[in-house]
Amino acid sequence: MLNFEDVVNAHGMNSLNSFTKYPSIQTYHEINSGILKENLTDNMGFCDENVYITEKVDGTNGRILILNGDYIIGSREELLYRKGDMFGNPSQGIVDIMKPFAEYLVTRIPTDNTMYVFYGEVYGSNINGAKQYTKHKNSNVRFFDCIKMSAENPEFFNVLTKPIEQISSWREHGGQKYVSVAEFLNLMESFGYKEDNMVPYIRFTNGLEIPTTRKETYDWLKNFERSRAVIDKDFFENGNNSKAEGVVVRNEIRSFIRKIRFEDYEKTIKKFGSL
Numbered sequence: 001m002l003n004f005e006d007v008v009n010a011h012g013m014n015s016l017n018s019f020t021k022y023p024s025i026q027t028y029h030e031i032n033s034g035i036l037k038e039n040l041t042d043n044m045g046f047c048d049e050n051v052y053i054t055e056k057v058d059g060t061n062g063r064i065l066i067l068n069g070d071y072i073i074g075s076r077e078e079l080l081y082r083k084g085d086m087f088g089n090p091s092q093g094i095v096d097i098m099k100p101f102a103e104y105l106v107t108r109i110p111t112d113n114t115m116y117v118f119y120g121e122v123y124g125s126n127i128n129g130a131k132q133y134t135k136h137k138n139s140n141v142r143f144f145d146c147i148k149m150s151a152e153n154p155e156f157f158n159v160l161t162k163p164i165e166q167i168s169s170w171r172e173h174g175g176q177k178y179v180s181v182a183e184f185l186n187l188m189e190s191f192g193y194k195e196d197n198m199v200p201y202i203r204f205t206n207g208l209e210i211p212t213t214r215k216e217t218y219d220w221l222k223n224f225e226r227s228r229a230v231i232d233k234d235f236f237e238n239g240n241n242s243k244a245e246g247v248v249v250r251n252e253i254r255s256f257i258r259k260i261r262f263e264d265y266e267k268t269i270k271k272f273g274s275l
Contacts, residue, residue, distance in 0.1 A: 001111060002067060002068055003070040004016070004065070004067055004070045004071075004072055007160070011157075013079060016065075019159060020063060021171060022076060023172050023174075025248065026041045027258065027264060028045075028249070029214055029217065029264075034264070035271055036264050036268045045207075045212050046208065047251075050207070050251065051204075051206070051207045051209075051249050053201075053202045054202060055199055055200040055224065055227065055228055055246075055247060055248075056245045056247055056248050057227075059124070060076065060123070061075065061122070062074065062094045062098050063076075063118065063119050064098060064105060066117075067115045068112075070082070071102045071105070073099065074094075078091075080095050083102070097125075097140075098141055101197075108190075114148060116148055118146050121199065122139070123139070123229070124138050125138065125139040127139070132230075133227065133242070136232055140231050142200075144199040146178065147176050147178055148179050155175075180253050181253075185198075199229070199248075202224055202247065214265065217260065217265070218269075221246065225243060227243060227244040229244070230242045247260050
């Protein structure tokens, strides 16, 4: 049975790291120096198809790699800890927060030479905009995506043998094998994870609902202003501020995904006086 030590010895830590990083999510409207343009990124909007709208949680990206009873925890940029290590990288507390999830998931994933990578937003405590979610310095992980890729697929090792810049290009151009939204939700349910362990799913709708102009998009975004990802619910139920960072919209098979953040539209308004 293959494990991560075999993969790293054969191809290097940097290759595995790049292979499993989460690709960049583009803004809905094109952005330059923090200011949104009127045109859509790549001139592409959502089509006449089903889309999922989830809250964009303001934290830091974390990932859990699982392969044949072995696991690795990573941040967005680097791999931090492998199962059984005496020491781990303490960066932003990601390992401490994600380790209980990794220890649980590794017991639920079959040992069939298939690698899973679970992506989540680690937030709360002293991470980024913690005051939006917790008063008592609590932390949480909200999972939002999953890769499922067999090591018996020739592409698995073919990609790992390439130079880092080619692995990065493969990743950023849709090379990773993401499960559909429906399969992701079924996986989470099969693990016993509930709403508090996933990014909040706000709406399932048709892609044509999403406006295309900056002003109409910002007005539409205001419908999702209040965060559903609060950690200390008793505190926020008393009316304290819990503004969402924005939303992420993806189609069912995850072939098209965009982020829509309040901050980007508000910076643009501040610069020009309006949208």
